[in-house]
Amino acid sequence: MSADSGFYSIIDYTVDGPETQRELVEAFAEIQERWVRFYPGYRSARFHVSLDGTRVYTIVHWESEAGYRHFEVTSDTRGRTAAIGRALEGLSGRAEPRMSGEPRYVVVREVGPGPRRTGS
Numbered sequence: 001m002s003a004d005s006g007f008y009s010i011i012d013y014t015v016d017g018p019e020t021q022r023e024l025v026e027a028f029a030e031i032q033e034r035w036v037r038f039y040p041g042y043r044s045a046r047f048h049v050s051l052d053g054t055r056v057y058t059i060v061h062w063e064s065e066a067g068y069r070h071f072e073v074t075s076d077t078r079g080r081t082a083a084i085g086r087a088l089e090g091l092s093g094r095a096e097p098r099m100s101g102e103p104r105y106v107v108v109r110e111v112g113p114g115p116r117r118t119g120s
Contacts, residue, residue, distance in 0.1 A: 005107065006061050006063055006064065006106075006107070007061075007062040007063070007064055007065040007067070007068050007104070007105075007106055008059055008060065008062070008105045008106070008107070009059075009060040009062070009068065009103050009104055009105075010057065010058070010059050010060075010099075010103045010105055011057070011058040011059075011097070011099065011103055012055065012056075012058075012097070012098040012099055012103070013055065013056045013057075013095045013098060014054060014095070014096050015053070015054060015056055015093060015094065015095045016054075017053045017054075018049075019092060019093060020053075020091055020092065020093030020095055021049045021053055021055075021056050022049075023090075023092060023093070024056050024087075024091060024095050025047045025049065025056060027087035027088075027090065027091070028045075028047065028058055028087065029045070029047065030087075031080065031083055032045040032060070034083070035076070035079070035080040035083060036060070036071070036075070036080070039067070039070070039071045039074075039075065040067060041062050041063040041064060041066070041067020041068065041070065041071070042060075042061075042062060042063075042067070043061040043062060043063055044060075045059070045060045045061070046058070046059045046061070055098075065106070068104070
């Protein structure tokens with residue numbers, strides 16, 4: 001299996017329960033649809049929620065770092081940031097970002113399915 005190439009932005013929020021998780025996913029999906037998904041190089045956004053109701057991870061996949069950087073330079077960052085602020089204010093519960101630094105990543109290794117390795 002080959003690694004899924006590309007560039008990723010991983011957004012991590014702590015929330016106060018399953019209802020806030022649901023609301024945050026819906027709000028952030030709407031932001032992707034309205035502000036992001038039509039940019040060249042955008043591949044997808046995947047929303048992950050923890051089973052205990054306390055975390056939401058959003059993994060935004062770009063074809064390349066260049067595609068992501070083009071998005072950063074040409075998109076309406078101020079408008080998107082305001083939309084995120086409104087989304088957070090509209091939640092019935094509390095959500096706090098957990099990222100430190102820029103949440104940007106590339107895949108360096110992937111282990112896929114295969115036979116069991118034996119020996120050392």
